[in-house]
Amino acid sequence: MKLLVTGGAGYIGGVVVRLLVDAGHDVTVLDDLSTGHADVVPDGVTLHEMSVHDVGSVLDSSFDGVLHFAAKIAAGESVQFPERHYHTNVIGSLALLDAVRAARVPRLVFSSTAAVYGNPQEVPITEDAVKAPTNPYGWTKLSVDAAIGAECTAHGLGAISLRYFNVAGAYIPAAGDALGERHDPETHLIPIALDVAAGKREKLQLFGDDYPTPDGTCVRDYIHVADLAAAHLLALDAVEPSRHKVYNLGNGNGFSNRQVVDVVREVTGRTVPVEMAERRAGDPAELVASSARAASELGWVPQRPDLHSIVADAWTFYQSRG
Ligand SMILES: NC(=O)c1ccc[n+]([C@@H]2O[C@H](COP(=O)([O-])OP(=O)(O)OC[C@H]3O[C@@H](n4cnc5c(N)ncnc54)[C@H](O)[C@@H]3O)[C@@H](O)[C@H]2O)c1
Ligand SMILES: O=c1ccn([C@@H]2O[C@H](COP(=O)(O)OP(=O)(O)O[C@H]3O[C@H](CO)[C@H](O)[C@H](O)[C@H]3O)[C@@H](O)[C@H]2O)c(=O)[nH]1
Numbered sequence: 001m002k003l004l005v006t007g008g009a010g011y012i013g014g015v016v017v018r019l020l021v022d023a024g025h026d027v028t029v030l031d032d033l034s035t036g037h038a039d040v041v042p043d044g045v046t047l048h049e050m051s052v053h054d055v056g057s058v059l060d061s062s063f064d065g066v067l068h069f070a071a072k073i074a075a076g077e078s079v080q081f082p083e084r085h086y087h088t089n090v091i092g093s094l095a096l097l098d099a100v101r102a103a104r105v106p107r108l109v110f111s112s113t114a115a116v117y118g119n120p121q122e123v124p125i126t127e128d129a130v131k132a133p134t135n136p137y138g139w140t141k142l143s144v145d146a147a148i149g150a151e152c153t154a155h156g157l158g159a160i161s162l163r164y165f166n167v168a169g170a171y172i173p174a175a176g177d178a179l180g181e182r183h184d185p186e187t188h189l190i191p192i193a194l195d196v197a198a199g200k201r202e203k204l205q206l207f208g209d210d211y212p213t214p215d216g217t218c219v220r221d222y223i224h225v226a227d228l229a230a231a232h233l234l235a236l237d238a239v240e241p242s243r244h245k246v247y248n249l250g251n252g253n254g255f256s257n258r259q260v261v262d263v264v265r266e267v268t269g270r271t272v273p274v275e276m277a278e279r280r281a282g283d284p285a286e287l288v289a290s291s292a293r294a295a296s297e298l299g300w301v302p303q304r305p306d307l308h309s310i311v312a313d314a315w316t317f318y319q320s321r322g
Helices: 011-022 052-057 075-080 082-103 136-155 189-197 225-238 257-268 292-298 307-320
Strands: 002-006 026-030 046-048 065-068 107-113 158-164 166-168 204-207 222-224 244-249 274-277
Touching (some): 002 011, 075 136, 136 244, 189 204, 225 244, 225 292, 257 307
Parallel strands (some): 002 065, 065 107, 158 244
16 A cells, blocks of 8 residues: 555554555555654655645545654643644644545554543543543544544545554564654653663652552553554454444553563663653543454454563664663
8 A cells, every 4th residue: 555654754653654654555654753763764765854834745546545653742742732733733734634535545543542542530540431631632532533523424435543552562563663653852751760870860750649540659551662653553454434433452451650660670770760740631540441342343463562572662662772
């Protein structure tokens, strides 16, 4: 298939691009490099360095599908600067839908998120659970999911929203460069904890220990980036015209922030000094996925569900970067 990948120079999009190219697809990347890196895009893949708001100048009827990763991603930032998230995630995605409609591109795979659920009434969270985001980031993704659903009904697009839980780890291929998280500034727990383990930061601040969870810190469900990426290839094959399908992607195992730090200590063999800090605004207490629908309908089976291997791959990548 001829595919456009927005955000394909980013952490997750970059791994998906690699898998798509390996599977023989003809891939084009659109990315403004605001958080991504041009060196992630493989040789032979065209990179349009531009904003998703201008995607209409690139997309034409020769494309068979779009995978849409380009977004602002930090939930905490979205509380302080909601306008950034609405501008990129909502207005940018509406520009993409306009371009998809104009060019009659038949397939869309969208990066949605566990943040659409907010504080769940039950865990594990199924796709039918109540959606009550606790931060603007989650609201932007929920509103785009709704816009995509309406687009499919009205105009015949076939789309899949993949609701990722917490993506972590690195893609370590047998040959070629490894790909992992390189956000600047970094906001995610695991890469920050690795920074502390490596001595690049003095200590890890843990945001809140008074949540209604077993040890008081937030609980998350970590999914290996390579497992997550594999789901996108399955989704491309599962798209059906005029339908919008939604799948949660996680391992179904919750780890508290303290437990994550313990795993980082075990994997690295280093000390990770921790300092308790205030809650970070917008954080839901617990996000753990039921991915039963993705298993039964997409045939998706994570190959690296163990948090130790996820952190070990992140550490291998971290060390490879010196
Ligand atoms: N990382 C996670 O745990 C997680 C969890 C759930 C959902 N997601 C979603 O997955 C997607 C990818 O996340 P990621 O972790 O790879 O983040 P990332 O920041 O590494 O990648 C995002 C990419 O989009 C690009 N981009 C941002 N704004 C753009 C714009 N206006 N125009 C064009 N390109 C733009 C960035 O340069 C970057 O390359 C996002 O949509 C995010 O919301 C991520
Ligand atoms: O220095 C830090 C960084 C994070 N945390 C805590 O670690 C947990 C995980 O935080 P992350 O920032 O790593 O991830 P989030 O759960 O906030 O969000 C991530 O996963 C979500 C899905 O669950 C989203 O889609 C989002 O894009 C992605 O950033 C939270 O309780 C957070 O407060 C700390 O205590 N200290």
